[in-house]
Amino acid sequence: MADITTLTNLRGPAARIVEVSAVDVPPTDPPFVEMTGPDQGRRITFGLRRGLPGVNAVENDEAVATYVGTPGTDTRTALDNRYTGLGALTPAADGTRWVAFGDSLTSRLGNGAPYQGWVDRTGFLSMQQVSALYNAGIVGNNAADMLARIETDVLAFEPSFVSVWVGTNDVTQERSFADYKADVAEIVAILKRAGAAVALFTIPPRADTSKAATITTWNAWLREFARVNACHLVDTYAILVDPATGQFRAGFDSGDGIHIAEAGHQAIATFVQSRLLPRLVLSDTLRPLTNNDPHNLVLNGLLLTNEDGSPSVPDHWLYAGASGGITETLVNDTDFQGGKAWQISVANPTGFRQFLQNVIPDTWVVGDRLLFTCKVKCTAAAGVSTFKGFRLDANFFGAADPNRRVTENMHTPGTIGIVAEEFTVPEGTTGPVQIACMIDVDSNASATFRIGELAVYNLTALGLA
Known part of the structure; x- marks a missing residue:
């Protein structure tokens, strides 16, 4: 059951909740809410859904609203502002416009196996229904570095969704906690003002446990910040850590004690694909649905013809x-x-x-x-x-x-x-x-x-x- 009191977040000078049809409603039966604006009243349907479930994610309640009135009214504008503020996705014509923003853990370089880090694996496992429009991971970046390039490397692509994974280099470089928090908060604020939903990733463990207390403290702040600011959260620390040692789980360390091995990238991609992607606007890549697809520039793309009878060589290949x-x-x-x-x-x-x-x-x-x-x-x-x-x-x-x-x-x-x-x-x-x-x-x-x-x-x- 979802608590409808979260809808009070939508109160404002141009949009006022005057009636709620139920206090507790099942997800399959969303409540109806009457709202009035200065020019007209409209009936709004709210479907309540929870944040990412499970031990590896923050349990955020969010109200996802579908406005059935006339676009452009004061009521609609007020509602849209709060809709964006709740971290809801802005649908793009071609699905979710995802930019993966981060350091070497996101980049196609320096993450164990080139072209097969968690970003590419997520696209693969999702059948390309959600794939990164741009991989904006750069080796060695800390939060200040990422903030400095957010305009050119993220906003220029007009994303509707941005994954933000930063902190490993901040810890290594011994940046202050205050500076890290300020930079992350500003990154999220900029992305939200641009209308993008945000997923924050926690800082992973490492072999050097002398940094464990710092990572624990910073991750606790990230989890709470995500909850308060209605960000999705992927708790990569929980996915990768061995609770008994505070280090990487067996097979997840690339060998240098900081970066993630192939198995770790696979674990992250599997989690993101199964738990986060169902919350995104999905698209579909072009692919051949018939063997004579007139737009496919290769012949026999579905491997259906084999006129010479060879058991292993289809026609044209x-x-x-x-x-x-x-x-x-x-x-x-x-x-x-x-x-x-x-x-x-x-x-x-x-x-x-x-x-x-x-x-x-x-x-x-x-x-x-x-x-x-x-x-x-x-x-x-x-x-x-x-x-x-x-x-x-x-x-x-x-x-x-x-x-x-x-x-x-x-x-x-x-x-x-x-x-x-x-x-x-x-x-x-x-x-x-x-x-x-x-x-x-x-x-x-x-x-x-x-x-x-x-x-x-x-x-x-x-x-x-």
């Missing part, structure tokens, strides 16, 4: 690389659109293996924005090191720097998701443009991957760039 220790075949899998996937199993391989196709000629020019995407499932992996696994490449032959990574180093068993990345066709590209899946694992390792729903879309030609 090619293999390259080593074959020792590698078994590949087309399999039935209902997790993939069309029901087919390319399966590759490796055990003590002699090298890497590629599965690739050149995009249809004359469907792009230099400067076009292309989206590369596919769905990937890892069903098993053992002995695969941090910088090995599945990789998806976008290759622009003729360019000075022809190779782009969509994703790499994927090898977490039991996961399935969509990888997607946009690239501008670089100067000098003469072609072909190529989408290439690569499996590259250690010579003493084993793994099984399934891949499907492969596509390249010209966003410029589609008017979506």
Whole structure:
């Protein structure tokens, strides 16, 4: 049952609650509230929902209002102001406009496995329904550094949602608690004034327990600040800490005592995807729903045609690389659109293996924005090191720097998701443009991957760039 008294937050000179239909209501039966403004009365429906549940999050009550009156009235304006103040998301046409704001723990660099930190893993696990519009993590940043660049690195992208993870470097650099609090408070205030919802992340543990008391004190303040200021809170400390030692849980330390290993990033992404994403405005990436999608620049993207009868080579696709220790075949899998996937199993391989196709000629020019995407499932992996696994490449032959990574180093068993990345066709590209899946694992390792729903879309030609 949700306590409707939280709706008193909506009182104001231009909006007054005059009647409440119930004191306690189930989430499935939101109350009705009559509100009056200087020009007219309107009936408002409030759906009450709680903050992130569980031991790893602050339990924030918030009133989420849907106004059914006329936009632009004084009543609507007053309500909108309070709606934003409660941390509600501003829907964007293409879903949540998420900027990931932080230090090396957020950045694609310095976080264990490039391109596979918690930010990218969250997009993958959510099937790209929520993926970061921009990763604004910079190695070594403290709260003052982040505040100094908030205009160019965050507000310039007009986000509707910003994750803020900062504090590790403030603790390491022994900044004062007062300065840290002031900087974080100003960051949140700026983001809220811009209409963005905010999720604060707590400071993770570390191997050096001499900082444990500081981290505990600062995290207690972050939790209370999030509650009072209606911010979402992801308690990364609780996710990562071993309560018995105050250090990282086994397998979560990257080895330097401060940064997070791959397993830790996976744990954070899993939590964010399952607990925070249901509260966001979801979108969907372009992906092939039919095998003859006229906008897909690769042929047989769902792997449904195989006229030569080969059990492992669908039409229009090619293999390259080593074959020792590698078994590949087309399999039935209902997790993939069309029901087919390319399966590759490796055990003590002699090298890497590629599965690739050149995009249809004359469907792009230099400067076009292309989206590369596919769905990937890892069903098993053992002995695969941090910088090995599945990789998806976008290759622009003729360019000075022809190779782009969509994703790499994927090898977490039991996961399935969509990888997607946009690239501008670089100067000098003469072609072909190529989408290439690569499996590259250690010579003493084993793994099984399934891949499907492969596509390249010209966003410029589609008017979506």
